Amino acid sequence: xxxxxxxxxxxxxxxxxxxxxxxxxxxxxxxxxxxxxxxxxxxxxxxxxxxxxxxxxxxxxxxxxxxxxxxxxxxxxxxxxxxxxxxxxxxxxxxxxxxxxxxxxxxxxxxxxxxxxxxxxxxxxxxxxxxxxxxxxxxxxxxxxxxxxxxxxxxxxxxxxxxxxxxxxxxxxxxxxxxxxxxxxxxxxxxxxxxxxxxxxxxxxxxxxxxxxxxxxxxxxxxxxxxxxxxxxxxxxxxxxxxxxxxxxxxxxxxxxxxxxxxxxxxxxxxxxxxxxxxxxxxxxxxxxxxxxxxxxxx
Numbered sequence: 001x002x003x004x005x006x007x008x009x010x011x012x013x014x015x016x017x018x019x020x021x022x023x024x025x026x027x028x029x030x031x032x033x034x035x036x037x038x039x040x041x042x043x044x045x046x047x048x049x050x051x052x053x054x055x056x057x058x059x060x061x062x063x064x065x066x067x068x069x070x071x072x073x074x075x076x077x078x079x080x081x082x083x084x085x086x087x088x089x090x091x092x093x094x095x096x097x098x099x100x101x102x103x104x105x106x107x108x109x110x111x112x113x114x115x116x117x118x119x120x121x122x123x124x125x126x127x128x129x130x131x132x133x134x135x136x137x138x139x140x141x142x143x144x145x146x147x148x149x150x151x152x153x154x155x156x157x158x159x160x161x162x163x164x165x166x167x168x169x170x171x172x173x174x175x176x177x178x179x180x181x182x183x184x185x186x187x188x189x190x191x192x193x194x195x196x197x198x199x200x201x202x203x204x205x206x207x208x209x210x211x212x213x214x215x216x217x218x219x220x221x222x223x224x225x226x227x228x229x230x231x232x233x234x235x236x237x238x239x240x241x242x243x244x245x246x247x248x249x250x251x252x253x254x255x256x257x258x259x260x261x262x263x264x265x266x267x268x269x270x271x272x273x274x275x276x277x278x279x280x281x282x283x284x285x286x287x288x289x290x291x292x293x294x295x296x297x298x299x
Contacts, residue, residue: 012083016066016097017059024287025150026054029157031291034181035244035298036161037170049112050160054153054266057107057121061149063098064129067091072137076202098129109160117160124152136208143196143210147188154180176244182235183253183290190229190264191283193221197267197276217276225279229264232257239294249297256289 033039034051066073066084073085083089102125110118128149135142158177159165165177196203196210197217203210213220236253239245263282267275 008088012089013097014248016063016083016084016089016094017055017101018062022055022058022062024284025058025153026051027267028180028184028287028291029054029153031295032154032157032159033296035176035180036158037173037176037244038163039161046112049108050157051108053105053108053112053121054156056101056108057125058153060098060102060103061125061128062103063101065133066092066131067098067117068129068133072206072208075206076199078199078202084103109156114163116163116165117156120152120156122161123160124149124156127152136210140209140212140214143189143192143212146192146262147185150188151181154184160262161298172242173244175242176239179235179238179242179244180294182238183232185286186228186231186235187283190225190260190279193225194276194279194283196268197221198273198280217271219268219271222264222271225264226261226268229257229260232260236290243299246297246299249293252293252297253290256286256293260286265275 030047030050033047034042035202065080070084070091073079073082079085084091084094104116106125107124109121128146132142132146132149132161135145155165158180162170162174162177164170164174166174168174200211200216204216211217211221212224233254236257237250239253240247240250260279260282263275263279267279269275
């Protein structure tokens with residue numbers, strides 16, 4: 001019985017930090033760290049500690065999100081089973097967990113890496129938990145606001161490895177963090193709008209306004225995905241132009257960007273849930289392909 005209770009508590013904490021989402025966020029931070037000019041050799045200890053620090057900070061932000069959205073989560077089928085929304089975990093426990101993990105993650109980032117990365121981590125946590133989260137019920141501009149903390153892990157990881165995000169001893173290469181930030185920033189719009197398209201009824205029930213059109217899944221929402229997917233094409237040139245990656249990855253990124261445009265255009269043409277699901281899953285594959293290509297082709 002005690003083992004079952006312990007296992008259930010662990011599962012609840014994994015749900016509280018949104019484990020899959022947090023892993024994806026930390027993945028982009030670690031790859032960005034490895035792409036930093038000053039990282040010339042892979043230090044397993046540093047990679048693990050960056051993973052842990054990023055996991056703690058992101059998990060803290062997600063825990064605060066669930067604490068503050070307890071009532072809204074309880075109204076939606078996809079989130080009603082979350083530990084705080086379902087009542088399996090108290091709001092107090094959620095806050096304690098969020099504060100402890102947030103402080104631990106920021107301090108670890110600052111102590112082992114540098115305080116630039118730690119400051120960016122703290123800013124990202126604040127922006128996600130206290131600006132983006134309450135804004136979701138006010139206006140769909142929340143997606144734009146949320147794209148900033150969503151892309152900041154790239155800048156955080158790069159800063160952790162480089163201790164600089166503006167031109168210094170490495171010249172334009174020190175701007176590489178912004179190049180990675182830009183890719184993940186624009187990627188989020190078709191990705192998140194595809195999720196919002198599929199979960200529109202749930203979001204509407206909870207009072208969230210996340211799609212570009214107030215009328216929900218419309219052609220206007222679909223064309224916005226096409227526009228932001230298209231913007232990824234010029235953005236994809238930036239890592240090559242600042243000199244952190246080579247020509248091979250540029251070609252791969254360009255092909256991946258064209259794939260995202262095609263998936264979004266298909267959604268506009270078909271206006272079906274299946275097409276929206278294609279954009280969502282395609283965007284996951286896109287991010288993996290692009291970041292691994294950039295890492296493999298680091299200059």
